[in-house]
Amino acid sequence: MKTKVILSDWAFDCYVEEGRFDMLVENDFEAMDDIKRVEKLVMIAIWCIQEDPSLRPIMSEVSQMQERVIDTVPPNPYSDSIPAMLASQPEGTTTGTLGFGLSAGFENESKGKRQVVDLENGSEVIYIPRFLAWDESWKLLEYLNKHIPWTRPQIHVFGRSCIQPRDTCYVANEGLPELRYSGYQPPVYSWDDYPPLKQILAAVHDALPGSSFNSLLLNRYNNGTDYVAWHSDDEKLYGPTPEIASVSFGCEREFLLRKRSTKSPKVQVQVQSYRSAEESPSKRLKKSNQSDQHSFMLKHGSLLVMKGYTQRDWVHSVPKRARADAVRINLTFRRVFQT
Numbered sequence: 001m002k003t004k005v006i007l008s009d010w011a012f013d014c015y016v017e018e019g020r021f022d023m024l025v026e027n028d029f030e031a032m033d034d035i036k037r038v039e040k041l042v043m044i045a046i047w048c049i050q051e052d053p054s055l056r057p058i059m060s061e062v063s064q065m066q067e068r069v070i071d072t073v074p075p076n077p078y079s080d081s082i083p084a085m086l087a088s089q090p091e092g093t094t095t096g097t098l099g100f101g102l103s104a105g106f107e108n109e110s111k112g113k114r115q116v117v118d119l120e121n122g123s124e125v126i127y128i129p130r131f132l133a134w135d136e137s138w139k140l141l142e143y144l145n146k147h148i149p150w151t152r153p154q155i156h157v158f159g160r161s162c163i164q165p166r167d168t169c170y171v172a173n174e175g176l177p178e179l180r181y182s183g184y185q186p187p188v189y190s191w192d193d194y195p196p197l198k199q200i201l202a203a204v205h206d207a208l209p210g211s212s213f214n215s216l217l218l219n220r221y222n223n224g225t226d227y228v229a230w231h232s233d234d235e236k237l238y239g240p241t242p243e244i245a246s247v248s249f250g251c252e253r254e255f256l257l258r259k260r261s262t263k264s265p266k267v268q269v270q271v272q273s274y275r276s277a278e279e280s281p282s283k284r285l286k287k288s289n290q291s292d293q294h295s296f297m298l299k300h301g302s303l304l305v306m307k308g309y310t311q312r313d314w315v316h317s318v319p320k321r322a323r324a325d326a327v328r329i330n331l332t333f334r335r336v337f338q339t
Contacts, residue, residue, distance in 0.1 A: 117294065122241075123310040125257065127296055131207065131247065131303035132200075141249040141300075143196055144329045149189065150220055156183035157229075166226045171197060172215035176336045177237045179215070186217075197331075204245050204333055208305065211243060213333035221253065224324030227317070230258065234311040237336050244306045245333040248298040251326040255304065257294040257316050298330075 117125040132140070150167040170179060170186035171194065178185055191198050197216060205211055219228070233244055246255075296304060306316070318330075 119257075119294075119308075119310060119314065121313060122308040123313050124307045125294070125296075125310065126208075126303075126305040126307070128207070128303040129299045130301055132203070132301035134301060137249055137301035140196060140200070141327075141329060144218070144249065144331075145220070145327060147194065148218060148220075150218075151186075153184045153186070155181075166228060167220035167222070169218040170216070171218070172336065176215060177339050179217070179235075179237070179336075181235070200247060200331065201333060204247065204303065207303065208243075208245060211245065211335075213243075213245065213335050215334050215336045217332045217334065219330045219332070221251070221318065221324070221328040221330070223326070224321040227320045230315045230317045232260075232311045232315045233332075233334070237339065238311070238334055239337050240312070241308050242306075242311050242334065244311075246298075246304045246306075247331045247333075248302050248304075249300060249329045249331075251324050251328040252297055252299055253318050253324055253328050254321060255296045255298050255316065255318055257296075257310075257314050259292045259314055 113129065115127045115129075117127070119125060148169050150169055152167050153164050154161055155164045156162075164182075164184070168186060169189065171189045171191055172179070173191070176188075178188075191201070201213060201216070204213065221227070233242060238244075298304060306314075
């Protein structure tokens with residue numbers, strides 16, 4: 001019996017650590033008398049933690065292994081209503097327990113293993129794979145998916161009109177200069193209309209001392225066909241050295257960084273990948289000039305920050321991925337300067 005418990009705990013940890021939809025196995029752990037169930041969970045867990053992310057199963061494959069059918073968006077095991085949770089939250093709380101039970105210390109430093117990537121020449125990226133707690137992140141995903149006024153606007157790119165390949169929403173302080181990109185000016189919503197956004201903002205500020213964000217661009221990728229092309233957020237309203245903090249929820253998606261084009265396009269591009277968090281906390285990852293492209297697999301509840309001259313010297317994208325079969329919501333916090 002002791003061996004079975006150890007194996008089941010290990011399998012469960014594998015799901016949680018790698019973001020492999022632990023809700024799918026919740027019921028199985030209630031029946032530990034069946035060793036076959038334990039063996040199945042262990043095999044699935046091993047499958048889910050392969051070093052190469054492309055070899056890991058997608059959600060539907062895990063579901064098939066569990067012999068059950070699930071929705072496109074992973075089911076949320078928490079039945080608490082969002083309004084009830086918000087009503088029970090003390091007004092003005094920014095530390096301790098937030099509206100979704102999110103602790104201000106969260107898991108970012110103790111388990112998130114902050115990675116600092118020096119892109120050189122004044123550019124830097126910070127990545128915290130587990131910035132927010134797993135269960136609270138699911139509650140936030142559900143809230144954002146249901147309550148944010150998403151829109152899929154028409155934009156103009158290279159002289160052509162097209163529908164933006166993702167949903168979007170814009171939240172900002174009053175009185176800021178208007179945001180406009182690709183010929184589109186999004187309507188501005190108030191932070192007060194969506195209290196959880198203010199709580200996530202407070203958590204980001206706690207993790208990034210000295211930062212002061214006053215606007216938020218939200219994006220929703222419904223599946224692997226939704227994407228964002230290569231670009232940089234170098235609009236003048238963000239200043240010469242924009243700091244952009246990106247919090248991700250839901251399906252893992254690849255985030256790519258690439259040096260801006262040079263006059264030597266035939267130079268071989270080397271890619272540095274950050275798909276795991278094996279490095280010790282706060283370890284600085286110094287990369288050579290030959291690393292012209294970087295890849296991050298953005299996990300559910302993760303935080304990625306671009307700082308310094310990253311927007312001037314680099315471009316970034318979230319490419320299409322056929323295996324991304326569920327919703328991803330991304331929050332990008334920015335500071336808009338008065339002109």
